[in-house]
Structures are given as structure tokens and as C-alpha cells.
Amino acid sequence: MSIGGSFQYSPIDPAEREIRLLTIIPQDSHEKISCRLSKTSLTYGIFDALSYVWGGEPSSFPNTILLDGAEFSVTRNLELALRGLRLPKGSTPKPLWVDAVCINQKDIIERNQQVGLMGEIYSSADRVIIWLGEADKDSDVALDTVPLLANEGLRHKDENDRNEADRKQQIDRYQRCGSFFFGLPDQRPWLSRVWILQELALAKNDPLVVCGTKMVLWSTLIRGWKAIAREIFTGMQFARPKTQKETSPETYASDLGSEDEGDVEILAAVKLDLLDDLRCEMRKEGGGTLRRLLLFSRTSQATDPRDRVYALLSLVKPSETVVVADYRKPCAAVYADAMSNIFSAGEGLYFLSGVFLPGIGSKAPYIPSLPPTIEQPPLPSWVPDFCRQTGELADQPSGITFHPPDGISASGAGSGCMNGKVLDDNRTLQVEGLVIDTIDHVVPMAQDLDQFISQLPSLEATVADAKERLELFDTSIAPLVRQFKTKEPLWKILVSNKRLSSGYDAAPAAYENMHLELLKQDGPSATSKTDQGATDTEPSEYAMCLKRELNAKSVFTTTSGFCGTCVPDAREGDVVVILFGPPVPFVLRPVPQDAGENTGPRRSNHYLIGAAYVGGIMNGEMVDELYCEDLMDSTTFFLQ
Template sequence: MPMKRIVLSLVGFQYNTLNPEAQEIRLLSILPSRNRKDPVQCFLRTVSLKDRPKFEALSYVWGKSHTTERIILEGSEFSVTPNLAKALYALRRAYWKRTMWIDYICINQSDIDEKNNQVPLMGSIYGRAHRVVSWLGDASPEVELAVTRVERYVDKRMIKGSLYWWWLGAKSCFSTRAAVEKFIAEIGAMKGVFQVTNMPYWSRTWTYQECLLAKHEPTFVCGHLTFKASRMLNTVYSMDAGNLDEKNLPRGLYERCLQAEAGLIEHYNTLTLNTLSQILLSLDPENKRSMGTLLFHLQNTSQRQCENPRDRIYALYGLCPDIKKVYPQDYNKTFERIMLETTIWTINNEGGAVPFATLAFPIHNVSKRSLPTWVPDYHGADSPFFMPYFQTSFIDHRDKKNREDRRTSSHICQDRLILHLWAYRAGTCKVVVQLGLNLCQTATQIMEVLGNMEELSSECWNYLMLQESFIQTCKIFHHPIDRHSTNEILEAIQSIANNGHSLETEPSLQLSNRGLLEYVVAELLKGVGGMRILFVYNADACAFGISPGIGEDQDILVVPHESCRPLILRSHPIADGDSDQVHYKVVGQAIAGDHAKPTPFTDGVKQQPPEEFLVV
């Protein structure tokens, strides 16, 4: 056995050195206490994963690292974040010790070399843990209602928490007041589900991997409550407090119910429902088995956060072990180098140009980066442009055999500088207008574009066809507008331009049909505000494109062979001694064409053979 050397951490606690070859890790033993106010006391022991030790792994959010609380670690004071301190107090048992792996304590956070050895083991740690425990934070009365409702109606258990619902259900059959109390409790339970959905735990990148790596669904702990998240979150689809108007309630009780319902609205929105769907997807064992590619996980975590930007990628390595063999985790690397290596990996191993349909490019991609322009942005946080872009296909993939033809597969050259991009040339770009962010200004600019449409018309494409194409392209930014005709939309845009009228809040049921239409159109205008409108044309057809403030005259629009969403390329002079080769830069992405039905423009692009573009 090699001699253990002692390493002093930044907080003053002395760590021993771990042996990477033996896959050594530290496990934390939390000593029991019957008094919840007693300081948490614990100690560490070193074990080898090869010996298959039995332990639990904690999944949690670090929280604010600039404020700390103290615990006692092997007789010495040790600083932890407030959220971890709460978790330790909640998880400590009364009569026997608890053995857990907790990254903040079990890894010497001040030793980069140790982190580089320990972080790659996290896939094995969470995958081999006897149980993964997910700490969500403090519980609210509404969360308790949601948990106990599952115990009563899903698990059908006769325990302390569920007795309230048993009693309420029986009493509501004979008492109007009890029926109202049950109605309000159901509303409270629904609030609790949404509160859990919006907890910080689901917004972090590391917790995504930790949930997926667990052998079984993690045990979730919220305050003093313990539950399975999937069982609780799925109940939101079956919750039904009933119709108030059918209850014939006295006025006072009716108003109480209305007030309870009004409090639910702030929790019930599209963002919450999307988050709920993503959470359930990550907890479903059937879906876990199909989640294979790094790009898939990068897309799923695009709106999650991490303190160290390197963890935007490294926090997913446990789910994608193949990339670790080529580009091991190394916190000494710059984030730009990690972005470059990750792009090379995904292009060469996960479908050629597919990353360009999955990840956004920064707006100033050409002028303000030292990286090749074919490296997308890995900082996360989807923009108002990228979500519609990601959800919209320009053309369908050709047959599978053609897609997998290695002769037309995009790849990086050996010097890692040039991307050989196989793509269909769609057309040349012309800037039409840069839209402003003010709602009235955007409406006015759109009406001016439509008024000057004859300047773009020709024998091949007339004024009405161009007008229809423009509106259809804009519709992708707000799908509810699909049920309205082009003329109705134009009238509403004109009204907003003339009157400066906009609805800042949700439309009420008392609004006229015209008022509701203007609200929907206003939402569309908010979506396209700040975007740049492009006119894309070739010898046979034309279309309008929308980009996030990028694209210039004479840029070209292409559709990568392995993808189905357009890129904007710009020719770039490069001194390589070969005058016959034209090189390009990736300017960014664009939405183009009418997505509701095939057009001469999209059909024409499909008929072309793919070309090879050299991108620097």
C-alpha cells in the first residue's frame, strides 16, 4: 500500500490522499442523535468501489457558497453550504449512523487533481449506490398536502398523513363545509405539486445526471417528508377539484373556493408544465434506457444551471462514458477548449452536423470568438429564437440509406480547424428589416415590409404569394395564431400599429373576438421582436427567413445533410494557396420558409444534390 499523504483543504480540514488506481472514494458516516438541535457530527472513511461498499448517494443543490454553516467532521469544524446543512440535519437518524457519499464533503474541493480523478467516478458512484437520496429543501403545507394525497389515493395507505384525506372524504359526503374544505385541500395539493416542480433542484445540471444514473428512482426528501417524485407529479393529471357552479354553495363558501382557485393560476403556466414533462421523462425507467447521446442530454439540460461552466458538459459525462475515454474530465482546461473538443466529438460520433440543429450559435459568432465558427454555444439558456428553431423542421430527412452515406457525411479535418460540411444550398440572403423590440414599432415595421413587398416580387413570385409566405414564416413564433387567416392577422397588426394597443395581461373571458385576436397577434409580435427578416432566393423560388439579429446581404442559406434546419454561411477569404476552394464561416441559424405545407422553395432545395462547404 502506498503511503498516504495529508492534504489540507481550504477550510482547514485535513484530507488523506486517495488512490485513483484502486478507485478509492470517501464515504461519510453521519452519527445518530435524538436531539434535532445537536450539531451534526460525522466522520470519513476511505473505501474502494471495487469492493462494492454499501452506501447511499446524496443528490442536492449546493446553494449559495459564499455563506456557510458549521458541522463537526472528525472533531474539527467544517464549513458547508446552508442547503447541505439542512439536508444533513433532516437525513440524520435518531438511533443509528447513516453512510452516504456527498460530493461537497467527500471530495477535497480545493484540490484540482483530486477533482479530476473523483468526478469521472461519479457515474459509478451514483450507479452503484444502494439508494440515491434527492434533497429538495424545505417543505410547505401545500407540498405536505400533495404528499399525503398520494399516500391516500395512490398508495391507499392508512398512515398518519393520509388519515386527514380519509376523514375529509367521508365527512364531505354529509357536510357542505367539509366539501368546501376538501375542494380547497385539492387546490392546495395541486399547488404543492407545482411548488415541487419549480424547486431549484430541477434547475441544476448535476442533479439531472444523478437522477438518471440511479438504479431505481431516487427517494425524494423535502423537509420531513419522504416520497417518490414520479408518483406525486403524475397525480396532477388526475386531480379534479370539481366544478364550483355545480355545488350550489352559499355565497361566502363560494367566494372562499374562488379565492383558492385564483391562487393556483400563478403556479399553472406553460413553463411549469414543460418542466413537469421534462422531470417525468428523466424519472421514467423506460426512457432512461433510450437516452444515449451527449447531444440528447445537452438539449435536455439547456436551461439548467451550473456554477462552473465546464460542468455544462462534464456533469453529463457519467451518462456518456465513450467521450470520457477520448477527452477525460480536466478542470485545468479552458471552457473554450472543452467546447471545441465536445463539438469535434459530437460531429464525428453523433451524426455529423446534427449538433447545429440541437445547440444555438452565439449572435456574434463571426467577430467575437477565438474558436472556429462551427463550434456552437454550450452556455445553455434557450433564447426566444432557438426554441422555435429547434421545434421546426425546414425539410424532412431523405431516406435512411442516403443519410448514412459516408461520402456525404460532415466531418472535421485532422488539424481540427476546418469542418467539411455537406449541405443543400437553399439560396442567397437579402436583409429586409431589423425589427425593434417595442410592440407598436414591430407592428409598424411589419406593415411597412408588407407595403413594400412589390419591390421583391417578380414574374416567378407575386405580391400575394410573398405576403402569405411572410405571415406563414412568422407564425412559428406563436402556434395559437394558426387558426386565424392571413387577412385577420394583417388587420390585427394594422390595428396595433395604428393605436399602439397591446394586452399586457392574460385576456379575460369578457374580451370580444377581435380583442382576443389582437391579444394573440400581440404575443406573436413579442416573439418576433428584435429579429432580423431576410429574403432568401434562388433561381427557381424564394422564401422569407427570420434570424436573431444576424445575416447580411449575400450570405447564403444552407441545410446540412444530416440536419433539417438552416444555417447561414458567409464566404471567408483564407490564404491557403488553393484559389479554387472557397471557405465559409457559420454566421448563425435561421428559420425559413412556410412550415405548414410544402412550397416550391422547400421542394427545390430537396431536389438538389448536397454540396461540400469548407467551414473555418
């Protein structure tokens, strides 16, 4: 962060847990913002804390305030927030903690130390003030109206008790506020910022939400939104009545006033709901795992990509070993630290089976503030880019698409076991598993549904030929391997044996007939017969399953005749393996002998390519019937 003007920070004492506080001097609205800094011990200080979006580097916005009489550069959004919170002359201001000003952003040692205290800062503040930004017509109406909606939500009035005039007035309020709430993710960047997760979740008292000159308590905002969601989503059939168990008092969200929907369960959730859920969970459980927090925050953004990890550290449960914030490290090292933490908690391979992997030699997010003497290496193949964990940003598909139905795992008896250790170089992952076979043929799935349907007959022939091959295994297990590889048909393999409407339920038997109907198609017609639940112009449910997978998968066969689907980056010569723990096999690529990562001929060095679905072994057959019966040995893999 570039600090302008002549202002100079005086040092703070980490041993005394010192922090700086900002006091906004009360002035008339037209006057330049003037503030002063003071120091206090976090143990004894009384202050509020600001939660806001930086809005870019100060050098990009030539806005300045007076800080102890000296010019100090700030972003436009911070200048607006300070102006919006400034009291009129004659008032008594309360000190405020603001990260961009209270931390010397140029001092890396201080920055590391203060970031480590941020969880305590927000949990110690008298009140967290959430600045959403400047007002507009929707925000003014919404924040004026939401207390009325919140009170209606608390009363849970029966529809029959409302007269027609009251009902019309209520619907009008819903409509006026709806555009504000539904526009929040796109129009109010605060919701997408990763740092706000801890700032909201750790607030000890009900946060105050400020937009322009209007303000409302967080709990009131949430109750108002839930009243709107109850009305709108019920009309859209995204709600259902709750059972008696679900409507028991124990299910209510929190003791801060965030109400549930009474006798109605809302089946659609927006970012506002997720944020409130996180706040309630943190207050109830005291923290979460880093794995879960990284998944929860996958759509959140940060100016510094290392903050995709560092901003979550205060939310990690106290019993879990945490990463230490260090802004002297390159991004690849920080993300590897996070993965090392997840592996130490026994959740590493399961986590990798469901995220977007970077690919071989993928560049890590670049940190321009690091000195040129610090190397910024690419990401190891087993370390995700946490800034690219959504479909529109990732270069290859998530492993979730290869997961079998719920309750089934290729790891069999080894499901959920602790497996994986990050070595001292912080770039090598050691794991145990079974070699299934080597890929000998990869067929990319056409990206157009009609083209893929035309491709189906040749795929059926390829798979049928592969299953007839001799098994290149020890003769004692070859009959079992033959049984495994021949028992699952292509129609199941293509959709990972899952139903369209659920990522957990097994594909119904009716999909087989839908698949056979597609095989009969000659030309562009991805439809099924009406007795399969589709019209002449609509794709069958099975065809829709296929369409969803077209950009995410290739079909492969192996030297011994196994068939399955894999990520598009897989190629001939890659090895399909079961790494004990997660529900899916993985595709690995041997590291060339002349590659710098290869440290010796005895180590099985590989790159992690991605997840796979292998027909016939997704219920743990190879682990349970071969490995557990001492008919097959495991292998130690070193992933780089």
C-alpha cells in the first residue's frame, strides 16, 4: 500500500499488544476529513472497528485526509466511509480501528504482527461498523423499511389475519426492498471481500450496517431479508413446509435475533444468508477447519492473493494448527502452507478431490510488492490456486463431477483415513495408494450435445474392445480384475452414476433406456421418447446429465481394459491410482527423469493431474478385495 504525504508512523510495541486507533475529528460536512492517531493496548482499549472495502490502492485514488496534520492518501471508499461516520462539531467521537490507516502497510514485520491480532481486534471492539458504500434510492428505501419487515417476520402473522389493505401494503414493501437485497452481491463489493468474513463473524455485539446516511443493525437487516425471502421464494416454489422436528426451538439461528423462517424452510440461499450462517456457526462452535473455510470463501476476493488464506486464520478453531501470516512469502508458499495445515488435520486428499486443481507448472498469483530477490515459483500440482476456485476462473473442472453417489468410495475400507504429508521442501506431497493401471487411450468428449450423441456408438465400441483385453496383472488377481472392469456399463460411467437432480443419488435404472435411445439417434436430436419423461423437443434427463459434463470430462481406457472418465488434461501414459482416503481415484503423470523435481530413481515422483471415475471399482472393490486381502501392495507416491 502506497502511503502519500509527509505522515510518519511512530512504532508500536508488540509485547504490550499495542494497536493504533483513529479518531475522526467532528467537523462540518464540507470540511476536509481530519483525524488523529493514538496508541493503546488491545487488552484495555475501548473502540469500534470498521469493516469496509478498500476499493483499490491509495495511489490509484488521489483522495487524502489529514492525519495528525499531515496529508495521508486513502482510497475513495475509505474517504467516503470516514465522511459518512464523522460526527458534527461539538460531538464526542469514539476511536475507530481502520486497517488501512492503523497498520503501517509498508512495515512488513508490523503488518505480520497486526494481521495476527485482527481476530482479537474485531472480537474486542465495542461494535463493528459495516460500511456498504454510498446511498442510492434503493438503499435508502430498504434501510428505512427493513425494520418494519423485521418486526413482521418476528410476529410470523398468519395470512388469514391480514386484511386486504395490510396485505397490499406489505407486498409493496417487499417489492421496494427486493431490488436492494437482490442487487447486493453485484452492487455492494463488501459482500465479496474475504476479510469481511472474520470482521462479521467475530463481532461480539450486533454489527451496525451503514449505507450512506442510513443505518440498521445486522440482525434487523437479516430478519427483514428473511421476511422478503419467505414471501418471494415461496411464490417461486423455493420453499417447503418444515417438519415438526425442523421447527423446534433448538433450530433457531442465533441469540442475536437472526430468525429462521418459522414453519417454512427456504431452499434457496444468497450470500447474505451464508454470511449470517457463518456468524452463527462461529458463535456456536468457536471456529471451523481451514478446509471448510476455504470452501466457504471460494467466491470471496482479496487485493493481496495471500489474504485468501490469511483472512481466514482468526476463524480457524483453536485446536487446529494454523498458518502464521507472513507477507515475506510468495503466494505458492502460502498456499502450500494452507494445504499442509489441511493435510495435518487429515482432510487433505478429500479436499483435493473436490477443488479446481492448477495443472502442471501453473503460475502462482504474482505479488508485485515482494523484492526481486525472492523467487516466486509456480504452484505444485497438488496446491490449488485459491483465487481460482469457481468454474468461470478455473482452467480445468472440479473433482466433484467425478464423485460417485453418496456413501460410495473408491477407497473402500480406507475411506477417510489420514493420508498425506508435506515434506520439508514445502513443494512435495508424500501419499500412499494403489496403482490401478496406465492410460493407453483418451477420447475428449465433444463440447456440443448433438456431436457427443453422434460420438456415442464409437465410444461404446472402444469401451467394449478395452474390456476384452487380457489383464496385465498377476495371474492370482486377474480374474477379480476382469470382474471389476466388466461390471459397470458406459452409460453409468459417463454420468459418474449420479442423477441429474442430485449430486448424491445414484442414477436411476431408467437412464439405461434413455442411453439406448440416444444410441439410436442419427443426426442432431438429443431427445427421448415421451414415455421417458421428455417431449419431442426436450432432452431427456439423462441427456441433460451428459450435457452438463461435456466441458469437464474425457473418456479413457487403460492397458488392462479399465474404462472411465477423467479431466481433459489427462493423456496416454498417465497412471490411474487410488490414494487412500477420498472417494475418487486420481490421474498422476510420472515426472520426467530430467525434470528438476526428480530427486532420485527410487522415488515415485508424479504430478497430480486430476480426479477420475473408473468403472467397476468405485465401491472400494480394489481396496477391499485386493489390498485388504494382501493380494496387492501399496505404493508411496511423491507428488510435485
